[in-house]
Amino acid sequence: MPDGLFIRVDIAESVQGDPELVQRLIEVCPVDIFDRAEGGVATVAENLDECTLCDLCIQAAGDDRVRVVKLYAE
Amino acid sequence: MRFFEFEAKQLLARRGVPLPESRIARTAEEAADAQRELGGDVVLKSQVLSGGRMKAGGVRFAGSADEARGAAEAILALPINGQHPQGVLVERKGEIAQEYYAAVTWDGRAKRPVIVFSDMGGIDIEEVAEAHPDHLSRTHLSTLRPLSDYQAKLAVARTGVTGGDLNRLARIVLQLARAFREHDLTLAEINPIGKLADGSILALDAHMEMEAEARGAHRALLAELGIPEHDTRQARPPTPFEVAGAEVDAQDTRGVAGNVTEFSGSLGLVIGAGGGSLTLFDAVRSAGGDPANYCEVGGNPSVRKTAALTRLIVSKPGVEKIAVMMNVVSNTRVDIMARGVIKGVIEAGFDPADKIAIFRIPGSWEEEGFAILRRYGVEYVDRSVSMHEAARRAVAKLAGLDGG
Numbered sequence: 001m002p003d004g005l006f007i008r009v010d011i012a013e014s015v016q017g018d019p020e021l022v023q024r025l026i027e028v029c030p031v032d033i034f035d036r037a038e039g040g041v042a043t044v045a046e047n048l049d050e051c052t053l054c055d056l057c058i059q060a061a062g063d064d065r066v067r068v069v070k071l072y073a074e
Numbered sequence: 075m076r077f078f079e080f081e082a083k084q085l086l087a088r089r090g091v092p093l094p095e096s097r098i099a100r101t102a103e104e105a106a107d108a109q110r111e112l113g114g115d116v117v118l119k120s121q122v123l124s125g126g127r128m129k130a131g132g133v134r135f136a137g138s139a140d141e142a143r144g145a146a147e148a149i150l151a152l153p154i155n156g157q158h159p160q161g162v163l164v165e166r167k168g169e170i171a172q173e174y175y176a177a178v179t180w181d182g183r184a185k186r187p188v189i190v191f192s193d194m195g196g197i198d199i200e201e202v203a204e205a206h207p208d209h210l211s212r213t214h215l216s217t218l219r220p221l222s223d224y225q226a227k228l229a230v231a232r233t234g235v236t237g238g239d240l241n242r243l244a245r246i247v248l249q250l251a252r253a254f255r256e257h258d259l260t261l262a263e264i265n266p267i268g269k270l271a272d273g274s275i276l277a278l279d280a281h282m283e284m285e286a287e288a289r290g291a292h293r294a295l296l297a298e299l300g301i302p303e304h305d306t307r308q309a310r311p312p313t314p315f316e317v318a319g320a321e322v323d324a325q326d327t328r329g330v331a332g333n334v335t336e337f338s339g340s341l342g343l344v345i346g347a348g349g350g351s352l353t354l355f356d357a358v359r360s361a362g363g364d365p366a367n368y369c370e371v372g373g374n375p376s377v378r379k380t381a382a383l384t385r386l387i388v389s390k391p392g393v394e395k396i397a398v399m400m401n402v403v404s405n406t407r408v409d410i411m412a413r414g415v416i417k418g419v420i421e422a423g424f425d426p427a428d429k430i431a432i433f434r435i436p437g438s439w440e441e442e443g444f445a446i447l448r449r450y451g452v453e454y455v456d457r458s459v460s461m462h463e464a465a466r467r468a469v470a471k472l473a474g475l476d477g478g
Contacts, residue, residue, distance in 0.1 A: 002450060003420070004416060004417045004420035004421065006377075006417075006446065031376075046378075049377045049413055050376055050377050052410070070445075072445055072446045073449075
């Protein structure tokens with residue numbers, strides 16, 4: 001049986017060095033999946049499954065630097 | 075939430091509606107004192123949030139302090155429909171020449187408030203409507219325009235009342251309608267309004283219910299009436315299961331996943347959307363099912379909130395399976411619901427494929443939702459299967475039959 005997790009968000013290394021983008025990711029996500037971490041941004045584990053698949057983070061980051069992975073579709 | 079009669083009468087008194095002189099007594103001795111103060115014949119009425127007081131022995135008469143004490147002792151010791159009296163209303167008794175009925179409530183079909191008035195009060199109004207429809211008027215009110223004297227007068231005049239009685243009764247009906255509107259009531263009823271032998275007209279009994287969601291807006295009024303915030307006015311105190319359901323719903327503001335009512339059956343229900351809860355609960359019963367709970371889900375609750383509600387229901391002792399069924403959803407998302415329900419079942423230590431008898435939530439993002447359900451092996455249906463058929467399949471599955 002799968003483990004009851006539905007969404008994973010992958011963040012490219014290049015995002016970490018871009019404080020403006022980090023800020024934008026935190027601002028655009030409607031369910032608080034992104035938060036500041038040492039030296040950049042990290043995902044908030046308990047909020048990942050709240051992802052609404054709105055793609056705002058993907059649009060904000062551009063160039064495939066943020067990927068939203070549907071674990072149930074893999 | 076329902077008001078006790080003495081509270082409803084306080085609301086009427088503030089509006090100048092004429093009432094019999096009365097005292098509220100919490101003990102038999104206070105009832106005896108009340109009779110002494112009022113003098114003469116009094117009526118003593120049990121203060122319970124239930125009808126049928128007269129038949130149950132909760133209304134008695136007394137002509138002396140001793141009689142009042144005895145009557146109050148009997149009333150205070152008498153539960154009615156499982157409720158213990160919160161006091162005895164002692165009122166001066168008058169000679170009644172004629173009884174009337176007045177109420178303001180919502181007409182669900184017309185989607186507007188309606189004044190119901192009859193010149194045959196004191197009896198069951200449904201009985202009057204059936205046997206004497208010419209003695210009953212229905213006058214609809216606007217939800218936008220202000221109330222007018224004319225509407226109240228029309229309601230009374232339609233039953234043939236004229237002259238001074240018409241004017242006096244219309245004033246009472248107008249105040250009743252104002253109370254209904256200003257206090258967010260769902261029912262404001264006086265039955266009977268009594269015309270006494272001396273020609274005076276008094277509200278002899280009153281029944282008022284406030285929309286539960288409006289309590290916050292009327293905090294000051296409720297405090298003035300002495301009703302504490304924790305006094306829910308439910309027919310029975312909430313069970314720990316129901317308290318836990320309310321806590322789940324309060325954990326965040328997104329959507330609704332709560333209003334849980336506990337039953338003793340083995341089929342847990344995660345149900346809702348557009349009136350779907352009541353329909354689906356009834357559908358389960360009609361199919362011979364035995365629900366473990368009633369609940370309301372809608373408005374796109376978060377995954378976390380849905381998971382918590384599901385965990386609560388699926389962990390309830392005696393629950394063998396759960397049925398996840400909703401009306402066609404628009405703002406609620408099927409995939410978010412699927413995530414929440416599956417997460418809750420897994421967190422409770424069960425296999426969703428085994429524990430979820432059926433998942434029937436058609437609508438917004440359903441293909442995404444169905445993909446999740448397939449991944450976890452959960453049986454699901456789309457809108458081509460009716461709510462009643464889905465309920466039947468869930469009940470059959472629980473009974474070990476092939477639901478499909």
